[in-house]
Amino acid sequence: MPVHVERAELPGIGIRHDILTDDGRRLSVVNFRDGGREIAISDEDDPDRCGDTLALTDDEATALSEVLGGSVILTQLAGLQEAFAGLQMEKIPVRADSPYVGRPLGDTKARTLTRCSIVAVVRESGVIPAPEPSDVLRAGDTLVVVGTREGLEQLVRILNGA
CATH class of the missing domain: 3.30.70.1450 (Regulator of K+ conductance, C-terminal domain)
Structure with a gap:
């Protein structure tokens, strides 16, 4: 089954890509304008209501x-x-x-x-x-x-x- 990826511009911050998982969780990858990256898991209905984030270095990403x-x-x-x-x-x-x-x-x-x-x-x-x-x-x-x-x-x- 194809996975739908949503792309959202975050003014002044960067770009967020969201994947809605089969179990209803939203996995987001935020690429910051300064080069940083974060992975976040949030609510299906509200991508801004985040349960946890994980910042990644370039090597980790x-x-x-x-x-x-x-x-x-x-x-x-x-x-x-x-x-x-x-x-x-x-x-x-x-x-x-x-x-x-x-x-x-x-x-x-x-x-x-x-x-x-x-x-x-x-x-x-x-x-x-x-x-x-x-x-x-x-x-x-x-x-x-x-x-x-x-x-x-x-x-x-x-x-x-x-």
Whole structure:
């Protein structure tokens, strides 16, 4: 079910985005003009009557968006796997002995050689959705990849230096 997001200008303050949850609570994200951010939970009928707020630093906001965004991407990809015959999603670990550790993702030429798409890199510090070719691979990363079974197997061989 699509989620409706309301946007409200807060004169002199910034912008508030509201999401009404299924259980009737209103989740608001306020982006202040000075760059600050707050998350608030308020009453469904009165977004100005707030139960609690949580101020976030830039790093905290980034980490939260990566965690939430990565979860959404993985859930949506799982649905794709069921929707399209022949399309597979796999989580491929980057081993410590991979020749691509410490090198940019683009060096693997994954898309060109395998026709697979690396849609996220999962690491201890968070998720990188839609990674750039310049993102550097680390030992212990997990690549979330979409492609054919043959392409995925070929990518594993490439990452392992075979």
